[in-house]
Amino acid sequence: MTTQHPGTDRLRFGADYVPSSGWLSSWLDFSADTARRDFEDLAGLGLDHVRVFPIWPWIQPNRSLIRRQGIDDLLELIDIAAEFDLDVAVDLLQGHLSSFDFLPSWVLTWHQRSVFTDELVRSGLRAYVDQVCRAAATRENVFAVTLGNEVDHLRPADPTGAATTATWAAELLAAARTAAPRLLGLYSLHDAAWYAGGHPFHPTDAGGLGDLTTVHSRVFDAVPAPGRPPGPATTSHADYLVELAAAGSADPLRPVWLQEVGAPRPEVPAAEAAASARRMIDQVAPNPALWGVTWWCSHDTDRRQADLADREYDRGLFTVDHRRKPLAAQLAAAIGELRGPRTSAGDRPALVCDVDLHSRPERRAEVAPGSAFHTEWVRLRQAGPLAVVPAHRADDDAYLAARRIGTVLART
C-alpha cells in the first residue's frame, strides 16, 4: 500500500465564483439574493467549494482603513455559501482578475510605490491579510486563503525580481498563518511562472511556499488550434501542469490544487466544451498529486460589462440567467463518479525532465507547451498516466515510490 498524498483522499471539486450579475464590480453593491441564487446553481452540480475574490482597494481604500462593511460583505457571502454546504477559499489581494488590476490610490501615480518592495505598502498588506484572515477564519466553511489570484500579474506596473517576490509572498503567508492557523495558506501564480524563462516568480516558490501548490491551467497557452476540436496537448494540459508542479516540488507528497481550469473559446469550440472538459478531467483525476479541481468560472459575464477579452464573457458553468451549460452537466457527472474515496491509481511511468526548474529557471521555456519535452510528454501521455521526474531524482527509489512512479523513461 502506498502513501496517499495528505488531504487528497477525496478529490475536491469547486468553482471560481464570478457573480452572474455585475461581474466583480458587484462587490460595491453586494447582493445576498444574487449570491444565494448563484450558489444554488453551483451546489446543484455537486460542487463542494468556491473560491471568492474580494477586491482589495474597495476594502482597503486607504492604507490605514480596512472597511468593516467590506469584510462584512465577504462574511455574508461566506455564510450564504454555508447555506449550500459549500466550503470557501478566499483570495485576498485582487489585485488581478481577467485582465483588470485593482490598485488603491495609495500605490498609484503620486503615491507610486512598489506593491512588492515598499515597506509602507507591505505593512499595509500585512494588516489587510491579517484582518481579512482573522475574519474569514471565524467561519467554519472557510478552509483556505490564497494571497491573491495571480499576483504575478501586478508586475506590469511594478518591475521586481524573484528574490523579492519570494520574500514578499513568504511574509504575507506568515501573516496569514498567524492570523488564521486553521486555514490553508496558498500562493497562486499564472502559468508563466512555469513556462517563461524571465518571469520573476519562480517554480521554487510556487512549489515551496504555502501549504500546497496551486496551478492555473490556461488552455489557450497549451498549443491550441482554435476552431478545431481540442487536441491531446490541450486536453492533457491540466494534467501536465499538475505533474510539472508535483515534479517541481522538493516534497514528493505535496498536493497540487488545479485551482483554475476551463474551456474557453475559441481554443475550445463551444460544441466541444463538454466533451473536452470531460477528457481533461478524466486525464487529471487519476494524478496522485491532485488535491482538487476548481472551474473557471461559475457564471458567464453579462456582455454589458465592458472591456473584458471576448473569451472571458462565456466561461461560466452557468449563463447569466442561470441556465446550466452542457459542460456543467458533464462536470456534475464526473463529480458523481469521482467524489468517493480515491482508489489507488497504481504506479505510472515517468518521463525524465533534464531541466531543473529550481536551479535553472531561465530554462523554463524548455518545458513550456510546444517545447520538445512537452511534445514528447503529450505523445506518451496518450497511452496512459505519465509522470514527470526531475533528472536528479530519477534514481531515488523512495522519491519515486512516494510519487507513485514505476518505470522511468529517458527522453528519446
Add this chain to the structure above:
Amino acid sequence: MTTQHPGTDRLRFGADYVPSSGWLSSWLDFSADTARRDFEDLAGLGLDHVRVFPIWPWIQPNRSLIRRQGIDDLLELIDIAAEFDLDVAVDLLQGHLSSFDFLPSWVLTWHQRSVFTDELVRSGLRAYVDQVCRAAATRENVFAVTLGNEVDHLRPADPTGAATTATWAAELLAAARTAAPRLLGLYSLHDAAWYAGGHPFHPTDAGGLGDLTTVHSRVFDAVPAPGRPPGPATTSHADYLVELAAAGSADPLRPVWLQEVGAPRPEVPAAEAAASARRMIDQVAPNPALWGVTWWCSHDTDRRQADLADREYDRGLFTVDHRRKPLAAQLAAAIGELRGPRTSAGDRPALVCDVDLHSRPERRAEVAPGSAFHTEWVRLRQAGPLAVVPAHRADDDAYLAARRIGTVLART
C-alpha cells in the same frame, strides 16, 4: 456707472467639502448623519455653498457600469446640503485629491489607456459626465459642475499635450452642458497651468473653456517663508492669481472663481492663520472679477488616515470633532461684512504684463511667484488694488473700462 461682471453682484462664499470622518474614503460607506453634522458646521459660518467630490472609479467601476447607488449617495449629500440652504458644485472626475489619484481598473496596467486620448475611455467619460450631470441637475441647489478637481494632476500617469487636453476638456464640457444646461460648466486646474512653462494645460483653456474661470491658490507656491508670519506675497497670492486669470481671458467680463484657497502649515503658522486668512480675503474681495471664495477645506482629516502630506491633515475650518477654528470665525466675520450687494470698487491702476500667456505659454515662469513681474506686482499691490493688463490691450479703452482699470503702469 460701470458694468458689473455678470453673476458677481454678490460674492459667494463656500467650502470644499472634506468629510470630518473617513476623508473621501467615506463615500464607500456614505453616512447621512456625518454629512448633516458637517454641513451644520458650515452653514453656521454663513457659507452659501459647498464643492463636493465624488470618487470616479467607485461610481464607474467598469466603463459600462455607472452605479445607481453611487449617484444616489451623491444626491443624498446634495439634499442634505439643501437642508442647510447650501448650494452645491459637483466636481465630476476625482481623479485627483490631495495627492491621491483615483483611477478605475479599466484605465490601469493591462488596460493602460490614456484618460485624455483613448476614444473608448473618452466615451466612458462622456457617459459618466452625462449621467452624473443629469442626476445633479434634478436638484435645485446644484448650480455648477466642474470636470474634476485639478484634472491636470492625472498627467503623471498619462503624458499628453496642450491641444489634446483642450479638446478633451471641451468635449466633456459640451457633454455636461447638454446634460445639464442650467448648471455652470467649469474646468479646474492647479496653478502650474499659470506658472509652469512646460505644463500641457494652458492659460488659454483655463481662461476660455467653461462658463467662468476657476483658480486654485496654493500659498505654498507663493514665495512662502515657512514659520514666519506670511508676507505680502503670500497674503496677496489669491488676488494675484485672480487678476492673472482675469487678464488671461479674452473676455474682460469673465468672472473668476477662487475655488480653492487656504492657510496651510507650515507656510502659514497656525497662530497666524486667522489674521492671514482675513488679509487674504480683504485683498481679493474688492477684485471686480471675483465671483466667489471657496475654502480648502471644510474639515480636518483624522491622523489615522494614512499617507496624506503632513500639511493636508489640518486644513479644515473645523476640526474632526467639529470645533470651529479661529480662522473659521474670521471667515464668518468677513462673510458677514462682505455678503451684501457689492459696491463699486472704483478704477484701479494696472501693471502691464509683457508676457502673452496665450501665444507664449512657454514664458509662464516669467509671471510665477518670485518672478520679477510678480515681485513688482506684490510691491505695488501694497498700496492698494492693482490689476494686471496684457501689453496688447494696454491701449484698449473699452477693455480697460470693462476691467475697471484706470491708470496703466509700465514696468520699471
